Amino acid sequence: MADGAAPARDPNAGPLLSVRDIARSFDVSRPWLARMLEGQPRLLLKAVDGVSFDIPRGETLSLVGESGCGKSTVARLVVGLYRPSRGTINFDGVNVTALRTRAALKPVRRRFQMIFQDPYASLNPRWRVRDIIAEPIRAHRLMKDNQEIGRRVDELLRLVRLSPADGEKYPHEFSGGQRQRISIARALSSNPDFLVCDEPTSALDVSVQAQILNLMKDLQRELGLTYLFISHNLAVVFHISDRVGVMYLGRIVELADVKALFASPQHPYTRLLLDAIPDLEMSGRGRTPVAGEVPNPLDPPTGCAFHPRCPWANERCRRETPVMKPVPGGASSSGTVAACHAVEEGRIGPGPTQK
């Protein structure tokens, strides 16, 4: 299956995916004529503004944040659905952003796939499940013989705990959870090493969500997959991740090992998010209701984008945009990087541990 373009792999060689300072803005200006008549400038929305992270082989990095923070845009940039305005994406040592032609991209393209949020919209209703799953195999010309493809599809269906007989059905005959299994089978059909999962369980009920999360963890172990996982649900992120990046208004504000992030969150926004999770244990913990909402990304605040909502903000925060820096001290926060002046200066104490 390995085609010539795949470089010889040293298991110790660097991360599988390495993203450096990627950014993407969208032109949301009004039409040219209206702009000219009213003398308005171009309007650029910076959806992602300088995001960097690494994902080692076989690990899961999650990006978490509220709607509009740019997490889905990062996912789409990584799989190549959008072209970055700047920055580089290295996949297994290959700079994907430099590959301009379809032909150059093809050998790499097979090795990463994406799973989408809505299992109702992402499967073609007129195709049999068998053909949906076989599509990437045919598109990448991985197998020629139809019988061979058939056997591979059966194997994939069993892999996602469906039966080969299900291949003859159409998507509408399945429930949401089963459809998401079909999406996963399709994503796995080209033998990828890397899956980008954009809110894969957000449209599902909790009991079905548990089935899919368990399946994803099993597959990761069995096939040695690497995941970039996008979610707004912190409990899901806690369950599935090795490392977590918290995003706010197009930037990562804190990046840490999952245990460190949940045990001692550093950035005030991370603390806010953790505090806002409804508590099943009902410790009677009074929530600190957070004032304010995510600001308009067309007109982001100066300095640190979080300062209007931050209880620790001072003059420097309003003026100067903080950069990602390792968090000083504390064994618990080793490996944590955060973009916050208050954390850097030690103005806020160690994070309150989750009860």
Added chain:
Amino acid sequence: MSAPATRANRPLLDVRNLHVEFPTRRGRLVAVDDVSFHIDAGEVLGVVGESGAGKSLTGAAIIGLLEPPGRIAGGEVLLDGKRIDNLPAEQLRRIRGRQIGAVFQDPLTSLDPLFTVGQQLTETITTHLDLSESEARNRAIELLREVGIPGAERRIDHYPHQFSGGMRQRVVIALALCAQPRLIIADEPTTALDVSIQAQIITLLKRLCRDHGAAVMLVTHDMGVIAETADRVAVMYAGRIAEIGPVADVIQRPRHPYTVGLMGSIPKLDRAVPRLVQIEGSMPRLNAIPTGCAFNPRCPKVFERCRIERPELFPVGGSAAACWLHATTLAEAARG
């Protein structure tokens, strides 16, 4: 949190043996099957369940907003002791506006995009309360302030699209509250919102319920929201109540195997587990509800009786569960 004083009196909302069905060409589909519960004034009853469990239909049936061909096929709905399920449409409409407020998941569907929020609020207020136009406007501003909208005097003249999602949901809550209803039916009020906004809305709902002494039926799929907000909770499965009881009992000592599985399948922040508890399969479709207990094909503790005979709610501890495991000898005896 429920006021003990009202305990002795009759409950504000009393639902008895409610049945909702959809006639189809291939026969009747029973979507809500013999559901009974009550809510006291000042109390929040959470109704949880997965999609298709019948929780939203139960809410819609109570306020008389079932989409045809869905209809109430049996049972009674009593508001403050008076039946409201058999009233003529016009009379029910008046009660709905005056005594029952509704908050739905998507705030945009509850607001008219062509009118300012002020026009919508004052219209509702003058329809149901005996107030003049300017008094109504003042009351509307007061309400907007109460639900936490900054600059209410200015914001009242804005259109719905000028508000963010969280702010819109606040407007909808203000709209639901403006005739001072005694019952609020909130169907997934926080599902479309981000977590930090969710917390604000939940805190708001709780406070309003306490201050106004309104009864709240909170329909959601989110156990976390229930845990923080509700006094009691009803867990629905395939159109029936599987378990009902005080929120602490149901969450910490779930009795029905479905509730046990549901609680285990929620990822938790306080302990890392390698695998989540998994309930195999999915909820049956309405045209294929198994005989006996509807949960029996998925139940890890199933035995012969579950496949034949349908369990009713048996008292266990502080709650009640529809499961043969909890059939007490007393209940057995009563059945003969």
